[in-house]
Amino acid sequence: MEKLRLAIFNTQPPHLYYGGVERRIIETAKRLQNQADVTIYSGTKAGFKTPITLEHVKIVPCKSTDNLFPIDNWFYNRSLTKTAEVYNSDIFEAHNVSGYKIPDKLAKINSKKPFVHVIHGTLADEYEKSLKDTHQSIRNKLANRFMKYQAKIEEQTAKKATCIVTISKYSREKILNYYNVDESKIRIVPNGVDIKKFKPLKDSASKKQSKSDEDISVLFVGSLIPRKGLNFLIEAAKKIVKQSPNVKFKIVGDGPLKNHLVDSLKQNSILSNFVFLGNIKEDALPDVYSSADVFVLPSIQEGQGIVLLEAQACGKPVVAFDIGGINEAVCNGETGLLVKRGDSDALADALTTLLSDRSLRNRLGINGRKFVSENFTWDKCATGMLNVYREALNSKNAL
Structure with a gap:
């Protein structure tokens, strides 16, 4: 059978950025090389200026900027639409609001080729959640204005798509509610x-046995942006360090809130308990x-949360708010502990429960590895996307 020609659109080059969207694009594309010739079109960000081939997947730059979203996205989409080779593809896959002008271009040239719109976390939902934060900086308020505008574009793109793909039942519900x-x-x-x-290290058990209570740590992985809820983790940490003064909170990732977070930690005299590891x-x-001993994700909005899956795959118990797609990615009481959204005291109590009980951490970690291995793998994701492509190509509703 002849390979299908698949074009994937994402503003950020997936080989240079490590967010959930980018990981999904790279991991599924690698696994589809026998069924599809995949070309990823991304913006000229992080120094990406020359086409490359990565494990048989072509990644092509489209002129963009390194300025903050949505300015970079606007330039990228403008350049993408003018890239003639894009339209040689059999099917198009756009993530969030990348490639939003492609459906109009296809209609203009009277093309019936299918357009698949992948929505991870619904922007309209993220915008609504952001309004609940009554203590926003001017920068965050401006970002929310842009988000509202982008949510409108996401809605319009979804309505023009042949097929919409999303990552959880929660995101599906929000797409229906908002769009x-x-x-x-x-x-x-x-x-x-x-x-x-992503698996438990062979020597992790011996490392744990040699650990003293003073070496215990909590890990966060993600962008330092408002919806990741790190302000709630700081409030929880204030309570935790009173009982365990030597606990360390390791923060992996970067973002616009870093300086604000550091200032807050200084004001609360717990900066020494936090280690910022960057990207x-x-x-x-x-x-x-x-x-780490425990993984935490205090997000107030998530479509799913890849980092929760990765932590569980590594045999780590997780703590998060009981929201969105998170309760589909974590089995409460079996692979981790979920608490009421925005409740810093409950977050602190859940973390303290796990930090003080090694046997509970081990049990939840073992369960988490099994849960993820059976339900969330990139092989399953790639197979699911291939089925979507075939369905869209056969659809009578193609653009």
Whole structure:
């Protein structure tokens, strides 16, 4: 059977950024090389200026900027639409609001080729959640204005798509609530984890046995942005360090809130309990997960949360708010502990429960590894996406 020609659109080059969207794009593309010739079109960000081939996947730059979203996204989409080779593809896959002008261009040239819109976390939902934060900086308020505008673009793109793919039942529900699209167009294909890469270290058990209570640590991995809820973690940490003064909170990732977070930690006299590790390459992440005792993700909005899957794949118990797609990615009481959204005291109590009980940590960690291995792998994700492509190509509703 002849390979299908697949074009994937994402503003950020997936080989240079390590967010959930970028991981999904790279991991699924690698696994589809026998069924599809995949070309990823990304913006000229982080120094990406020359086309490359990565494990048989072509990545092509489209002129953009390194300025903050949505300025970079606007330049990228303008350049993408003018890239003639894009339209040689059999099917198009756009993530969030990348490639939003492609459906109009296809209609203009009277093309019936299918357009698949992948929505991770619904922007309209994220915007609504952000309004609940009554103590926003001017920068955050401006960012929310842009987000509202982008949510409108996401809605318009979804309505024009042949098929919509999302990552959880929660995100599907929000797409229907906010965007009023045809329910029959939506397919759920969850994110995954490379369970061969993200796994408990062979020597992790002996390392744990040699640990003293003074060496215990909590890990966070993610962007330092408002919806990740790190302000709640700081409030929880204030309570935790009173009982365990030597506990360390390791923060992996970077973002616009870093200086604000550091100032807050200084004001609360707990900066010494936090270690900011910055961005870490994906190949190093398994070691980072395995070195921690507990993983925490205090997000107030998530479509799913790949980092929760990665932590569980590494055999770590997780703590998070009981929101969105998170309660589909974590089995409360079995692989981790979920608490009421925004409740810093409950977050502190859940973390303290795990930090003080090694046997509970081990049990939840074992369960988490099994849960993720059975339900969330990139192989499953790639197979799910291939089925979507085939369905879209056969659809009578193609653009």
